[in-house]
Amino acid sequence: MWDSAPPLSVLESSISNPESPIGMRMRAAYFLKQLYSNASTGSNDSSSDVQQRVIASLTSGLKDTHHGSLMRHEYAYVMGQLGDERCCPVLEQILENDHDCAMVRHEAAEALAAIGFDKSRSVLQRTLLHSQEQQQIEVYETCLLALNVMDWRLQNKDKNETTAETNFKTEAPVGCACMLNPYSSVDPAPPHPAHANLSFEELGDILCNPDRSIFDRYRAMFSLRNRGGEPAVLQLCRALDDDLRKHTSALLRHEVAYVLGQLQHPASVQALEQSLRCTREHMMVRHEAAEALGAIMEGAWDQVEPILKEFQNDPNPVVRESCLVALDAADYWGQSTTNDDNSPQQHDNNHENKETTSTFAQEKALATSFTTNSQDINKNQAILNQHFNIQPNTGD
Numbered sequence: 001m002w003d004s005a006p007p008l009s010v011l012e013s014s015i016s017n018p019e020s021p022i023g024m025r026m027r028a029a030y031f032l033k034q035l036y037s038n039a040s041t042g043s044n045d046s047s048s049d050v051q052q053r054v055i056a057s058l059t060s061g062l063k064d065t066h067h068g069s070l071m072r073h074e075y076a077y078v079m080g081q082l083g084d085e086r087c088c089p090v091l092e093q094i095l096e097n098d099h100d101c102a103m104v105r106h107e108a109a110e111a112l113a114a115i116g117f118d119k120s121r122s123v124l125q126r127t128l129l130h131s132q133e134q135q136q137i138e139v140y141e142t143c144l145l146a147l148n149v150m151d152w153r154l155q156n157k158d159k160n161e162t163t164a165e166t167n168f169k170t171e172a173p174v175g176c177a178c179m180l181n182p183y184s185s186v187d188p189a190p191p192h193p194a195h196a197n198l199s200f201e202e203l204g205d206i207l208c209n210p211d212r213s214i215f216d217r218y219r220a221m222f223s224l225r226n227r228g229g230e231p232a233v234l235q236l237c238r239a240l241d242d243d244l245r246k247h248t249s250a251l252l253r254h255e256v257a258y259v260l261g262q263l264q265h266p267a268s269v270q271a272l273e274q275s276l277r278c279t280r281e282h283m284m285v286r287h288e289a290a291e292a293l294g295a296i297m298e299g300a301w302d303q304v305e306p307i308l309k310e311f312q313n314d315p316n317p318v319v320r321e322s323c324l325v326a327l328d329a330a331d332y333w334g335q336s337t338t339n340d341d342n343s344p345q346q347h348d349n350n351h352e353n354k355e356t357t358s359t360f361a362q363e364k365a366l367a368t369s370f371t372t373n374s375q376d377i378n379k380n381q382a383i384l385n386q387h388f389n390i391q392p393n394t395g396d
């Protein structure tokens, strides 16, 4: 991901201080993720000590409300992507606290689903019922999705052992190689094999259909994301607009904006700008729209930068901070072409690598993107071979 990470103690102290600049804390969270995965390749005591310290640091950040909802939900997201069961107790505790912020609780539920620890089911079920009674719709829908995806993994476990056409954390069957997840993110729903036969428009219809279950709509979203390209981006943009008018699921729209951030396509700028501009839109959606805009660099930064600057003083702290993160990232990761001692990044942390040329938001997407594990690459290659009717090398 990055050439070098700061020492663990530097990252721990950034996270232990909610007063440190938000850009610094955000980077610290992703550097911690990097240190955690670097440590996974070692098997000695010091690697397991590093992992425990990473989890402890993220746990303390998540519990400390002084960090604000944006940072706390980001810590929960990173914990989910670590896939480590030791993260579950604090995530369960946050999810069950109905006085806590819905956005943070949502991310805790999503992280529990990403980790997929069976013992978390009871908390998810309890919170599902309680949030329905309390009409905490984002939390309710996330718990529903989490349970759906955990059931789905269980049902597909046997199939996964016998097919090479696999992807999606527990290696879900996919219908076609063009639907493979090009990102290594653990997604909240798998694509659907039958979607391989549908047009972009038909997938967009499922995504926009409020009569379909949230799980089905999410599956159509990830099928579109995996297919990629401008026609997929346009269907995702259509959903952002269409669903805001119908007002069926802010959760769905926030995930659409996230996926558009992964796709980083200039054709999404207009729709994302509209979401960010819309003050009646849910803050979770506006936040993801701001970060997604920050991720689009290729040929669109001149358009994106003034939009982010306009909302960097938004009355909603989550929206405001999201814009600041995207702008700070632009300085830090190289939108600023200067790299001299007076450049904005110098005020921050001189341990951190300043040679990177992508924005922070892109690094966030990259942190969960493109398979680098050689086993996965081989597996993907085998699937591609089948797609093109080339005989695979092995019988798997």
Ligand SMILES: [Fe+2]
Pocket (backbone or CB within 6 Å): 106, 107, 110, 254
């Ligand atoms: Fe989320």
Ligand SMILES: [Fe+2]
Pocket (backbone or CB within 6 Å): 073, 287, 288
């Ligand atoms: Fe988010």
